[in-house]
Structures are given as structure tokens and as C-alpha cells.
Amino acid sequence: MSTRFPIRFDWKDLELILALAETGSIAGAAERNHMVASAVSKRLSDLEQQFGAALVERHARGVRLTPAGEALRARAGHLLDEAHRLQGELRDYASGVTGHVRLFTNISAIVEFLPRALAAFHQIYPGIRVELQEQVSADVAEAVRAGVADLGIVSELPHMPDLAFTPFRQDELQLVVPAGHPLATREQLCFSEALGYPLVGLHTNSTLHGRLTREAAQAGHELRPLVQVTSFDAVCAMVAAGLGVGVVPRGATTPYVQSLGLIGLTLNDDWAQRQLCLCTRANAVGSPAMQMLFAHLRGTSEAAT
Known part of the structure; x- marks a missing residue:
């Protein structure tokens, strides 16, 4: 069992790390985040104390991230993107949407098969919002594996034990x-x-x-x-x-x-x-909205054969 430590940083800290990386200065990060430079320095010092590692190196022209800072920056962007998506999804629920599915797919499926299939799905489930994003098949599979996408459509990929592939359409x-x-x-x-x-x-x-x-x-x-x-x-x-x-x-x-x-x-x-396939995480149930979209796309596939 892994040891869990309390999280003592917040979203503002992550935004500051990104701003420091992009601007290369305390003053630039402060201006971007509508703060004073002393407040940015204090937050940065507190973070370094919590992690027990320096996050920036100061030099004549400003600051640069240390390897530890780069590691935090790499994760910070992904975490903030996920937080913004979650915020949008929760607002959808507040406005009457009953579900949200992130569908990543290659361009062939988008052009050939999805317009009618998604239009029909929206007629049946008007309260479920489908966020569609085009990616190459390898990136679709990786997004599903990482949980960035709920469902994917891919073509000719090698066997991946942590993913499940269900035939969708011929291309x-x-x-x-x-x-x-x-x-x-x-x-x-x-x-x-x-x-x-x-x-x-x-x-x-x-x-x-x-x-x-x-x-x-x-x-x-x-x-x-x-x-x-x-x-x-x-x-x-x-x-x-x-x-x-x-x-x-x-x-x-x-x-x-x-x-x-x-x-x-x-x-x-x-x-x-x-062969185009629906791609899901192996042994993962998924949200009710994702299961409905999966069943609908699989049904349209069977109807087309």
C-alpha cells in the first residue's frame, strides 16, 4: 500500500509554476496572476519547504526551473486542464446536462461515421454532452489509457493489455x-x-x-x-x-x-x-453516460453490417 501524504498546495500554486516557467521571472509571474511579487516569492518559498526541494534557480535575468520544478510544471498543466474540464462538466450538470463523455477519435471516424451516429445519440439522450476531439490513433489510445478520454475510436494498433478494443466499422x-x-x-x-x-x-x-x-x-x-x-x-x-x-x-x-x-x-x-475499433480501459466500467454512448456506437456498427 502506498503512503499518502496530505496535499498542502492549491491550484494557484500550480498556475504560478506555469507562469514562472513561461515568463522566467518573479515579477512576470506576479503580473500574470494579478499578485504582488512578494506574495509570489512567499508561495514559492512555502512550496519548496513542503517538497524539500528547490523549484527555481535565480540568476541575473530572473529565474529558471530546477529539475524538480520542471517535474512539477509538467504535471501542473495536465492537472489544471483536468480541473477546468471538471469545472465545465459540473456546470453542465447545473444547467440540466445529465452526463459528459470525452470521445477521442481518428479523422476517418469523424468524417465517415460519427456525424449521423452522434446526431442520433443526441436525439435519444439530449442531456448528455459529447466532447469530441481528433487525434491520431496512437494518441487516442494513450488518452484512454491515461483517463484523459472516456472512449476512443482507433485503427490498427498493437495489443495493449490495459485497453479493450471492440470492432466498430470497416474503413x-x-x-x-x-x-x-x-x-x-x-x-x-x-x-x-x-x-x-x-x-x-x-x-x-x-x-x-x-x-x-x-x-x-x-x-x-x-x-x-x-x-x-x-x-x-x-x-x-x-x-x-x-x-x-x-x-x-x-x-x-x-x-x-x-x-x-x-x-x-x-x-x-x-x-x-x-478495422476501426472502440477503445476503452480494460476492466473499467465507465460512467453511465459513457456506457450509453458506447452501446449506441456499437449498435450503429451492428446495424451497418
Whole structure:
């Protein structure tokens, strides 16, 4: 059993640590927090005495955080964000909202599947507010694991023993090329056949970039995108501009493909059929509101099959 010590600091102390890190001075932190410099110094001294460690080093131009101060700063931002979220959720309850769910998901699910599903959920449960945030799949899983997100939607992640994955929807990837491209007359092909042409890709941290990198390596190529962007619509725009070919989800990009006059080609690779999954903490029950949203999304998934 871990030993619990009484907490003798408050939110203002955490705000001061962040202000000291950002301004680099006692006076700057005092001004930002509408305090006098002597009050900031007193709070800082009290904190250092409680922790038994120096939090700042003073120098000619102001102050800098010590390793202990940096550790506190790193946690302070997260704690304050959580406190603000909690405050907002409690105010929601006061105004008649009966639940709050933080749903993190990749862009494919947001564009293809969630608009109708969430609209229907709101009709059934108007008192539950869903806070939706877009992240790459790896970050979604980490947010669920850390409790920052209540529920997530991800694609192709390795097994994680502390998370549970429930099939949600299938997501088909396609290759998009501009009209007149040498591949434009093809209806279907393997991704390896496109590796001889310039590629427009997503940013390095995206799940899809990782998949394409692995597939290129297996085909004896190094994936070196000519351009890397942060969204699928941007991929389509760059392809339309003649900067290369791109791999995008069919359902999420059909409007862009059609409006830009691009050609969508079927990829014969098995991995082009991606499984999107609902992601939750393993063996965690979750709030009633989260359970309702999970059941609703799972139900819409089963209805679509």
C-alpha cells in the first residue's frame, strides 16, 4: 500500500509554476496572476519547504526551473486542464446536462461515421454532452489509457493489455491520382505498384504513415513522401496540384475526390481494409453516460453490417 501524504498546495500554486516557467521571472509571474511579487516569492518559498526541494534557480535575468520544478510544471498543466474540464462538466450538470463523455477519435471516424451516429445519440439522450476531439490513433489510445478520454475510436494498433478494443466499422483505403496520371486507367492495383511515383503523405506520427512505411519496406523501397500534410483533404488537394499520388480512406474523401476531379483506385492489399475499433480501459466500467454512448456506437456498427 502506498503512503499518502496530505496535499498542502492549491491550484494557484500550480498556475504560478506555469507562469514562472513561461515568463522566467518573479515579477512576470506576479503580473500574470494579478499578485504582488512578494506574495509570489512567499508561495514559492512555502512550496519548496513542503517538497524539500528547490523549484527555481535565480540568476541575473530572473529565474529558471530546477529539475524538480520542471517535474512539477509538467504535471501542473495536465492537472489544471483536468480541473477546468471538471469545472465545465459540473456546470453542465447545473444547467440540466445529465452526463459528459470525452470521445477521442481518428479523422476517418469523424468524417465517415460519427456525424449521423452522434446526431442520433443526441436525439435519444439530449442531456448528455459529447466532447469530441481528433487525434491520431496512437494518441487516442494513450488518452484512454491515461483517463484523459472516456472512449476512443482507433485503427490498427498493437495489443495493449490495459485497453479493450471492440470492432466498430470497416474503413477502406484507396489510392487517389490526378486525371491523366499513368495509373489513372487502372481500376485496381497493389500499393507497391505506386511506389515508383511521387507520394503525398500524412505527417510522420499518423497511423497510416506508419503502415505505408512498413509496406514500402517490405517491397524493398524507402517511403519518402514528396509532401507531408496533416489531413486527408490536404492530401487530395496536393494530389490535384500534381505533387504525387496519395492513399486516403474512400468514405472520408469521396467529396474531395469528386470535386477535384481525382481518380480513386482500389487497393488490393489486405491491409487496405482497416478495422476501426472502440477503445476503452480494460476492466473499467465507465460512467453511465459513457456506457450509453458506447452501446449506441456499437449498435450503429451492428446495424451497418
